[in-house]
Amino acid sequence: MKPFLSTSIFRDRRWTRLPTLQKIRLISKAAENYQHSPLKPVLSFEDAGLRPSLAQAVYTAFPNVKSPTEIQSTLISSVLEGKDIILQDETGSGKSFGLILALLNKTRMIFTDDLNADRASDRPAITSLVLVPHRDLAFQMMHWIDLIAQASSDNPPSLASIAQVLVREGRRHITEGLPLIRNEPPHVLIATPASVVEVLREDPNAFRLRELSTVVLDEVDYMIETLPLNNNPSKQHIQKMNKLQMHPGPARALLDEIYEARVKLNARNRQASGDAPHHSPQLILSSATIRRQLKHYFFSEKQLLNKDVVKIRRSVMRLHGQDELATDEYAIHSVISHHVVVASENGIVNIPSAVSAEEKHTHPFGFEEANNGPSSAVSSSSFDRIVDSTAAAKFAMTPSTLNQNLLEAVAAVFALDVPSVALLVIPPNASVHRAVYDLREIGVNAFGMDVLVQDRGRSYLLQAGGEKKADPKLLVCTTSSIRGIDFPSLTHVFILGFNALIAKDNWTLTLDTYIHLCGRVGRFKKPGKVITVVDEKDVSGIDKVLHTLDVTPVRLNLLS
Numbered sequence: 001m002k003p004f005l006s007t008s009i010f011r012d013r014r015w016t017r018l019p020t021l022q023k024i025r026l027i028s029k030a031a032e033n034y035q036h037s038p039l040k041p042v043l044s045f046e047d048a049g050l051r052p053s054l055a056q057a058v059y060t061a062f063p064n065v066k067s068p069t070e071i072q073s074t075l076i077s078s079v080l081e082g083k084d085i086i087l088q089d090e091t092g093s094g095k096s097f098g099l100i101l102a103l104l105n106k107t108r109m110i111f112t113d114d115l116n117a118d119r120a121s122d123r124p125a126i127t128s129l130v131l132v133p134h135r136d137l138a139f140q141m142m143h144w145i146d147l148i149a150q151a152s153s154d155n156p157p158s159l160a161s162i163a164q165v166l167v168r169e170g171r172r173h174i175t176e177g178l179p180l181i182r183n184e185p186p187h188v189l190i191a192t193p194a195s196v197v198e199v200l201r202e203d204p205n206a207f208r209l210r211e212l213s214t215v216v217l218d219e220v221d222y223m224i225e226t227l228p229l230n231n232n233p234s235k236q237h238i239q240k241m242n243k244l245q246m247h248p249g250p251a252r253a254l255l256d257e258i259y260e261a262r263v264k265l266n267a268r269n270r271q272a273s274g275d276a277p278h279h280s281p282q283l284i285l286s287s288a289t290i291r292r293q294l295k296h297y298f299f300s301e302k303q304l305l306n307k308d309v310v311k312i313r314r315s316v317m318r319l320h321g322q323d324e325l326a327t328d329e330y331a332i333h334s335v336i337s338h339h340v341v342v343a344s345e346n347g348i349v350n351i352p353s354a355v356s357a358e359e360k361h362t363h364p365f366g367f368e369e370a371n372n373g374p375s376s377a378v379s380s381s382s383f384d385r386i387v388d389s390t391a392a393a394k395f396a397m398t399p400s401t402l403n404q405n406l407l408e409a410v411a412a413v414f415a416l417d418v419p420s421v422a423l424l425v426i427p428p429n430a431s432v433h434r435a436v437y438d439l440r441e442i443g444v445n446a447f448g449m450d451v452l453v454q455d456r457g458r459s460y461l462l463q464a465g466g467e468k469k470a471d472p473k474l475l476v477c478t479t480s481s482i483r484g485i486d487f488p489s490l491t492h493v494f495i496l497g498f499n500a501l502i503a504k505d506n507w508t509l510t511l512d513t514y515i516h517l518c519g520r521v522g523r524f525k526k527p528g529k530v531i532t533v534v535d536e537k538d539v540s541g542i543d544k545v546l547h548t549l550d551v552t553p554v555r556l557n558l559l560s
């Protein structure tokens with residue numbers, strides 16, 4: 001038998017042949033025609049299809065989780081029926097959580113190897129591969145699974161055989177986790193696409209992708225880059241398209257590899273009779289923001305999906321045309337209040353277009369009591385643990401590239417308004433270490449976010465309350481590690497350097513970035529504040545984003 005991946009990009013780095021421009025221009029009829037699945041009524045997790053022992057462990061591990069949402073009911077039963085799924089609902093509605101439960105419930109894949117005529121041996125294989133955009137989301141999912149396994153009363157197997165994470169981690173070589181995966185293949189492998197590609201390049205037999213039962217792409221639109229559909233593309237647009245096909249990125253490359261057979265079958269069957277049957281592995285795409293261009297990629301350009309895909313969605317905020325739900329049903333309009341602070345040498349003020357909270361009828365916040373006075377001073381010894389002393393010495397000698405007026409503004413609002421924990425999101429190319437250093441220099445209790453470290457994120461993965469703490473924390477991260485992160489006790493998101501988040505020539509992407517950043521609060525309809533801190537030249541940019549999303553900025557009274 002031909003060794004798996006022997007002619008693939010993982011070994012010799014040859015890329016798939018470029019589709020013609022004409023093909024790219026075709027807008028799929030299949031993508032336009034497929035139907036939404038009717039949502040199932042909310043019953044219990046057992047009724048949705050979870051084993052009673054798994055459902056019981058979920059109730060014990062997550063006391064707030066009492067029954068599935070409509071979306072989760074429909075999702076769990078569709079996953080268990082083996083259907084391809086597109087899952088789209090607003091941020092914080094429980095998509096990832098529902099997915100993990102459904103995957104844990106799937107039957108474990110076991111293969112029988114014929115060692116010789118007399119002896120056959122059963123070999124457990126990886127049942128589901130969950131692809132996520134960054135390591136923190138992988139570890140967050142792993143944490144959920146760990147809690148469920150611990151709460152399980154039916155003597156579960158080792159955690160490693162239930163789930164493992166494969167991501168790039170500091171100086172650790174990516175292949176270091178491989179022996180464990182080989183010896184004890186997990187039921188669910190959670191990985192970033194880049195780490196799977198990297199491992200398979202080094203060892204094409206590291207794991208058998210063809211034996212997978214399910215492949216999930218959570219935050220799919222972040223991992224599969226697509227360009228807006230354009231029937232009259234400019235030269236520049238065509239150049240970008242060609243570049244994307246020459247350098248497809250790890251998620252695209254991995255899907256090409258896993259679904260090679262399905263793509264061929266679909267192409268043949270569509271020519272013959274219009275649609276193809278399912279071909280394993282089951283493919284699940286999930287995000288709050290799945291736009292037309294991405295569907296076009298899966299249905300037309302790659303022919304990975306057919307119209308028999310199950311589309312599960314409740315509320316999708318459309319950027320063009322009519323929304324399906326009343327505006328106040330979206331968390332972004334109802335429970336999240338949006339603020340824009342303009343910082344300059346002269347101080348900080350509200351954006352001119354902001355209205356008062358009374359005019360906006362904002363949701364009353366459960367954390368009204370302001371934390372007056374500056375946040376606790378940071379001792380140099382605790383500082384050394386967070387930014388190592390060599391880095392600190394270097395930072396002290398070099399000017400920061402971060403705008404200090406903006407940092408001062410964050411520090412002021414943080415000190416006056418944040419009861420327990422807030423997130424500060426900085427542009428993808430900015431240094432988290434440097435931002436933490438600069439913030440600590442002005443007295444802010446800042447940490448680089450890391451869900452593996454207790455006081456930098458791990459302890460916030462479960463806490464529900466937004467109660468006032470003596471030493472509120474500011475967790476700093478970049479836009480590339482924010483997707484899907486769920487800190488139930490988070491009340492504030494600060495966004496810095498908004499200009500760097502504006503995607504030139506891709507307005508939808510800019511809007512989606514804002515939607516996901518502010519989606520860290522307002523989760524499961526809990527109130528939260530998003531505070532974008534800009535300098536004067538970026539006022540019109542953020543105004544345009546808010547206006548397009550039908551969001552009215554609210555004045556922060558503490559500035560007046």
Ligand SMILES: Nc1ncnc2c1ncn2[C@@H]1O[C@H](COP(=O)(O)OP(=O)(O)OP(=O)(O)O)[C@@H](O)[C@H]1O
Binds near residue numbers: 062066486488
């Ligand atoms: N049925 C439920 N009842 C109560 N809480 C739930 C339920 N399902 C999920 N949650 C909680 O909702 C929170 C958000 O879940 P999750 O991260 O899965 O949302 P998401 O839709 O994937 O968000 P994003 O789009 O930002 O990735 C989690 O804290 C989870 O524990």
